[in-house]
Amino acid sequence: MEYRKSKFLSLCLPCLMMAIPGTAIAGADSGFYIGGSVGDASVESGNFDESDSAYKLIGGFNFGIIPLVDVAVEASYVDFGKPARNNSSIEVTGLDAFGLAGLSFGPFGLFAKAGMISWDADSSAGTVTTSDSGTDPAYGLGARFALGPISVRAEYELFDLKDDVDIELLSVGATYTF
Numbered sequence: 001m002e003y004r005k006s007k008f009l010s011l012c013l014p015c016l017m018m019a020i021p022g023t024a025i026a027g028a029d030s031g032f033y034i035g036g037s038v039g040d041a042s043v044e045s046g047n048f049d050e051s052d053s054a055y056k057l058i059g060g061f062n063f064g065i066i067p068l069v070d071v072a073v074e075a076s077y078v079d080f081g082k083p084a085r086n087n088s089s090i091e092v093t094g095l096d097a098f099g100l101a102g103l104s105f106g107p108f109g110l111f112a113k114a115g116m117i118s119w120d121a122d123s124s125a126g127t128v129t130t131s132d133s134g135t136d137p138a139y140g141l142g143a144r145f146a147l148g149p150i151s152v153r154a155e156y157e158l159f160d161l162k163d164d165v166d167i168e169l170l171s172v173g174a175t176y177t178f
Contacts, residue, residue, distance in 0.1 A: 030064025030177070037155065037173025041080035043090055045165040052081030054169055060100075062177065070102040070109055078117070080167055087126045092167060094119035094159070096138055107147065113140045117159050136161045149177045 034057075041054035060074030075097045082091040094117045102111025120133045142155035152174050159167040 030062050032059075032061050033151075033175045033177040034059050035151075035153075035173055035175030037153070037171035039155075039169055039171025039173075041083070041092075042168045043080065043083045043092065043165070044167075045090070045163070048083075048085065048088060048090070050083035050085050052083040054078065054080045054171065056169075056171065056173070058173070058175060060175075062100075068104050070100065070104050070111055072100040072111075074098045074100055074113070074115075078169070080169065088124065090121060090123040092119055092121045092161075096159075098138065098140070102142075107145055109144045109146070111142050111144070113142070113157075114138070117161075119159070119161060121161075121165075132163075134162050144175075151175045151177070 036055065036057050038053070038055045040051050042049070042051040056076045056078040058074060058076045060072050062070060062072040065071055075095065078094050078096060080092040080094075082089055084090075096115055096117040098113040098115030100111050100113040102109050115138050116135055117138045118133075118135045120131070122129065122131050124130075136159065138157060138159045140155055140157035142153055144151045144153040152172070154172050155169070157169040157171070159169070161167065
C-alpha cells in the first residue's frame with residue numbers, strides 16, 4: 001500500500017510542478033496596464049474608401065479572476081489619421097471604452113472586445129469643410145504574446161459610425177502591466 005502511495009505521489013508531483021508555472025504565467029498580466037499601437041485605418045463612407053496611418057494610446061485593467069481567462073476593461077485615445085483622395089479628406093479622432101474577454105494559453109492569448117467610441121470628424125471636399133461628432137458601437141478581435149509584464153499585441157477593430165461611415169483599424173502595439 002505504501003508503494004502505491006509513493007508511486008502515485010511520484011507521478012502527481014511532477015504534473016503539479018509543471019502546472020504551477022503555467023498558472024503563474026497565465027495570471028501574470030493581472031492589474032493596470034498602459035500601452036500604444038500603430039497601424040492602418042481604412043475609412044469607408046459612400047464612394048470614399050481610403051486609408052492612412054493611425055495610432056492609439058491605451059490604458060486598462062485586467063481583472064485576472066480565473067487563470068486561463070482574461071477579463072478586462074480598456075480605454076484609448078485613437079487618431080485614425082487623415083485619409084485623402086483628390087480634393088476630399090476626413091480626419092477622425094476618438095475616445096473609446098471596451099470590455100475585453102479572452103483565453104490565455106500561457107504567454108499567448110486571444111481576445112474579443114466590444115464597446116463604444118465617442119468621436120469627432122472633420123471632413124473637406126474642395127473648399128467645403130464640415131465637422132461632426134457622435135457616440136457609436138465598436139468591436140474588435142486580437143492576439144497577444146506576453147513576456148513578463150510586457151505584451152505585444154495585434155488587433156483588428158471595427159468602428160461603426162453613424163451615416164454609414166465605417167472605420168477599420170488594423171494595428172500592432174505593446175502594453176506594460178504594473
